[in-house]
Amino acid sequence: MDLKIDKLYSSPLKRTIETAEIVSTASGNEIVTDNNIMEINMGEWEGISFQTFMSQDPELFKMFVQCPANVKIPGGEKIINFHNRIIEWLDKILQMSDNTVALVTHAGVINTILCYVLGQDMNSLWRFKTENSSLCEIFFNGNSARVMKINDTTHLTDDLRGLKLGAGFSKGESNA
Numbered sequence: 001m002d003l004k005i006d007k008l009y010s011s012p013l014k015r016t017i018e019t020a021e022i023v024s025t026a027s028g029n030e031i032v033t034d035n036n037i038m039e040i041n042m043g044e045w046e047g048i049s050f051q052t053f054m055s056q057d058p059e060l061f062k063m064f065v066q067c068p069a070n071v072k073i074p075g076g077e078k079i080i081n082f083h084n085r086i087i088e089w090l091d092k093i094l095q096m097s098d099n100t101v102a103l104v105t106h107a108g109v110i111n112t113i114l115c116y117v118l119g120q121d122m123n124s125l126w127r128f129k130t131e132n133s134s135l136c137e138i139f140f141n142g143n144s145a146r147v148m149k150i151n152d153t154t155h156l157t158d159d160l161r162g163l164k165l166g167a168g169f170s171k172g173e174s175n176a
Helices: 014-027 050-057 058-066 079-094 109-115 122-129
Strands: 007-011 031-033 101-102 133-139 144-152
Touching: 007 014, 007 122, 014 101, 050 058, 079 109, 079 122, 109 122, 109 133, 109 144
Parallel strands: 007 031, 007 101
Antiparallel strands: 133 144
16 A cells, blocks of 8 residues: 555554554554544443343344444443544544544544544444454545545455454453
């Protein structure tokens, strides 16, 4: 991929830092970590696989997938607070720069940004497919945004494309 990056941001969690280091090496950019772009805090659901969650409470799981904004995560971050954290960070970055910014972060963060730029509410949060190491490209121009790519994995080798890592709510350092 031949894209000039002016600034490289990453969530401080381990797997995103490992990916950001690859981008940093290829682009020559220093990594700027920011807690504001960490994944949603899943509270008591941290460390639980999707399969376990589905089997323990299929109705709640269905509601969380279909209408996440209407679900209270026990001991976790409210969806509206998560949304506000991400969008406030995005707005700050957009005001600071009209250059190319790369963001290495998590599916929930990416999907929140997609909901925002596409005018969707947070009940659309899980309607986007976001694979590990996939690219999402959004072109911002003033008050408008144009989504150029979602879940692009063409830069990955065949053996890495579609690799499933951590299908569930991960804890701390293993969070993706």
